[in-house]
Amino acid sequence: MNSRVPKDRRNMLEALSTATQHLEDLGIEEDAHGFQEQQEQQRRWRRQQQKPKEYKVGVIVVDHGSRRKEANEALESVASEFKALSGYELVEPAHMELCEPSIATAFGRCVERGATFIICHPFFLSRGRHVAEDIPNLLEEAASIFPGVEWALSQPLGLQADIPRLMQQAVEECIAEKNIQSEDHADGLPMPEFNI
Incomplete structure (x- = not known):
């Protein structure tokens, strides 16, 4: 024995x-x-x-990455707003490719600030190849440098239940901004809300 x-x-x-x-x-x-x-x-x-293990959670919000500076700056704003809304202290933006910060850089920043568990949220609409394969591979590679730090990948943004409501809000804002009346709602009443 x-x-x-x-x-x-x-x-x-x-x-x-x-x-x-x-x-x-x-x-x-x-x-x-x-x-x-x-x-x-x-x-x-x-x-x-048994009581769940206690971790210091870091969150990485990752998008594809772009050659356009404005697109990359938009992700930084989203990550910053998420940090303020969620209360998570360790939130880092990352780009899958084309520009910095990379997933490895964001992972390292979270660990340097004390994270022992990293949750990566893909700022993508669906669970395509990037979310299903590329991002997990990049996370695995980043984690290999930090033994003992665990990670998980959340569902992509497009699979969240509130997405239809956000789409509705965007359409209504566009209708109001363009000062048009929708044929679908010619009575002038607001568009119906989704029951989610």
């Missing part, structure tokens, strides 16, 4: 092994297997009941 296993766990494992062996000796293999499954279910339940 491994001496690194805590004593109570070692005792529990020995008792489990003895009980299993006893059932097998009696020729009750199916019961022994069922007993082991029951013990494993109890261990999983106990792990789920």
Whole structure:
């Protein structure tokens, strides 16, 4: 038995092994297997009941990246506004390619400021190749430099439930700005809200 296993766990494992062996000796293999499954279910339940690990969370808001300075500056504004709204202290903008800060740079900045868990939010509309493959690969590469720092990728912006409401708001603002009346809503009443 491994001496690194805590004593109570070692005792529990020995008792489990003895009980299993006893059932097998009696020729009750199916019961022994069922007993082991029951013990494993109890261990999983106990792990789920344990207090969650505490982390210092860093958030990276990543877009594709552009050669246009204005587009990249827009992401910086979004990240800054998200930081103010969310209350997360460590929020960094990043671009997947074409310009800095890269995902690796943003990851490093979060870790330097104390992050032990990085959540990357893809500022993309769908879960295409960039979100499904490229960004996770870049995050894995960035994390390899910082052993012990964990990371996760949130769903892209386009899959969030409030997107239809934001689209509606943008359309209504455009209608008001252009001072037009929509044929769909010729009665002058505001466009209906989505029930999400």
